[in-house]
Amino acid sequence: MLMESGTKIESSGAVVVEAMIEAEGLVKTYGKRDKAVRALGGLSFRARRGTVFALLGPNGAGKSTAVKILTTLTRPDEGQALVAGTDVVAYPDRVRRTIGVVSQGTGVDIQATGRENLRLQGQLYGMRGRRLEERASELLERFGLADAADRIARGYSGGMRRRLDIAMSLVHDPQVLFLDEPTTGLDPEVRADMWDQIAALASEQDKTVLLTTHYLEEADQLAARVAIVDRGKVVAEGTPEELKSELRGDAVYVELAEPAVDGAVRDALAPIAGVREVAVDGRALRARAEDGGRAVPSVLQALEARGIEVLSVRVARPSLDDVYLRYAGRTFQEAESEETEVKK
Amino acid sequence: MTVVRHSYFMTIRHVRELLRQPWWIAVTLVQPVIWLLLFGALFKNVVNIPGFNSTNYIEFLAPGVIVMTALFASGWGGMPLIDDIERGVTDRFLVSPVKRTALISGRLVHSSLTIAIQSVIIVVLALIDGAAFAGGFGGVVVMIAVAILLGASFGALSNGLALLARREETLIAIMNFVLLPLTFLSSAFMQQNLIPTWMQHVADFNPVNWAVVAGRSAVSANPDWGLIASRAGFLVALLLVCLAFATRAFRTYQRSV
Numbered sequence: 001m002l003m004e005s006g007t008k009i010e011s012s013g014a015v016v017v018e019a020m021i022e023a024e025g026l027v028k029t030y031g032k033r034d035k036a037v038r039a040l041g042g043l044s045f046r047a048r049r050g051t052v053f054a055l056l057g058p059n060g061a062g063k064s065t066a067v068k069i070l071t072t073l074t075r076p077d078e079g080q081a082l083v084a085g086t087d088v089v090a091y092p093d094r095v096r097r098t099i100g101v102v103s104q105g106t107g108v109d110i111q112a113t114g115r116e117n118l119r120l121q122g123q124l125y126g127m128r129g130r131r132l133e134e135r136a137s138e139l140l141e142r143f144g145l146a147d148a149a150d151r152i153a154r155g156y157s158g159g160m161r162r163r164l165d166i167a168m169s170l171v172h173d174p175q176v177l178f179l180d181e182p183t184t185g186l187d188p189e190v191r192a193d194m195w196d197q198i199a200a201l202a203s204e205q206d207k208t209v210l211l212t213t214h215y216l217e218e219a220d221q222l223a224a225r226v227a228i229v230d231r232g233k234v235v236a237e238g239t240p241e242e243l244k245s246e247l248r249g250d251a252v253y254v255e256l257a258e259p260a261v262d263g264a265v266r267d268a269l270a271p272i273a274g275v276r277e278v279a280v281d282g283r284a285l286r287a288r289a290e291d292g293g294r295a296v297p298s299v300l301q302a303l304e305a306r307g308i309e310v311l312s313v314r315v316a317r318p319s320l321d322d323v324y325l326r327y328a329g330r331t332f333q334e335a336e337s338e339e340t341e342v343k344k
Numbered sequence: 345m346t347v348v349r350h351s352y353f354m355t356i357r358h359v360r361e362l363l364r365q366p367w368w369i370a371v372t373l374v375q376p377v378i379w380l381l382l383f384g385a386l387f388k389n390v391v392n393i394p395g396f397n398s399t400n401y402i403e404f405l406a407p408g409v410i411v412m413t414a415l416f417a418s419g420w421g422g423m424p425l426i427d428d429i430e431r432g433v434t435d436r437f438l439v440s441p442v443k444r445t446a447l448i449s450g451r452l453v454h455s456s457l458t459i460a461i462q463s464v465i466i467v468v469l470a471l472i473d474g475a476a477f478a479g480g481f482g483g484v485v486v487m488i489a490v491a492i493l494l495g496a497s498f499g500a501l502s503n504g505l506a507l508l509a510r511r512e513e514t515l516i517a518i519m520n521f522v523l524l525p526l527t528f529l530s531s532a533f534m535q536q537n538l539i540p541t542w543m544q545h546v547a548d549f550n551p552v553n554w555a556v557v558a559g560r561s562a563v564s565a566n567p568d569w570g571l572i573a574s575r576a577g578f579l580v581a582l583l584l585v586c587l588a589f590a591t592r593a594f595r596t597y598q599r600s601v
Binding site: 071073075097103107112120121123124125138280 | 541
């Protein structure tokens, strides 16, 4: 079933795996009984060969747990996962040879030099001799670590460690690359640099990249397809454009002078054609309009007529944040703070 | 074969780490010397107790200090593994094709090398201080070997506990609770028939005492090879149990991450 749908048998008889990563109904619960926390509640998605696929969601949504299962670090309670057509639970060793992993935080041995880190990583994949040395030098060069190659990694900056992490994950030239929150905790400039590196990786032939992130822009920029994860499930999936275009029209944000009653504002705006999904939260009014620019004067008039004073108006093309709000029923920031609460 | 190769890579990693911390090497080398000289001076007059079979306390003490050094060096062996877990290094290894056993055995080989070097220093120092070691070179080798067996067992135990506890505080608490009592519930410092009877019985089941008894017999003028073989056999069995525990601990660790 899962196998057949993701696999194509060519006329030559060669089996070509089209879906390089397949997750089907993954369930994972940590802890026992009343302390149990359900990290994944039936997560499913499929990433095609040679593309960047992003799992987007707030902290605690279950993205990292999904990566841990797909990379054989831990097992699912239920469900099935295939990487390059191989079951991760049944054949973890085979899967490990095909994947490269950059986990959240870092995996750098800070007592060793950059080159020693890379060398050991290569050795574990059976590489040796000149081939290994050349590969290490090539990667150090490529990730701007050539000068620091023989210094102890303890002295590396956060960005350098992250680049070394990525270099290590690539040492055996894996078909599938997992990047779990690769830019979290990095300075904005370093993050931009990292985006360039990831984009370059993605353009390499036939590499499939699974990226998890809680930065909307990151998914938007880098991924060919995005799955929005909320509370351990995929709530929406598509290209960033598809997801955004499902929200027809523009977002209209109005800042009110005084907190307003939701009902009153709704009534005021109801008669205006093309304005939908009106929501008020204190002084913030949010609505959706077919053509934002044209709707604004009518909106302002209607509010003024009811004596509701307006401080500012902003019209925006739909963002992934809007998509998230639509599918998860809350804004990204709300979800983030909620998850942080839960963690405490 | 892969296991051996991977263990070798991991051993290199740990040894290199040690060599980069000169002050730590100094502590490692000086500590057993301090044990030997300190306890040697403290209990110097023990040989005068009626019934004490040896006239040279240093010679009596050396096997005890070697075993104690091995025990302490490996009892704390799980601490660097906790560092690795916290830094994400262990998880990186676990998603690579590295053999799980190598992650433990690399550490055990490393600590065994350390124990061997420390033991040689103690032996040389004891010889200078007047010990004879009538059992000769072979006896000394056997003594160091049983100390390494004990060290490897406690090293595996400590690594397994590190994987389960994942907190330095917990491991420190457990080891503090275990290491010193085990040392004193043995004949490391005092002849077994001169300690209280209940302690003698406990000592019979104490792995630390197995190593001390076997080591001391091996370097004596008339080694009791039956005794040595049985105690070494117990230690091998203990090592196998501890290795199984450590390997299982990896599975438990992976379920919980």
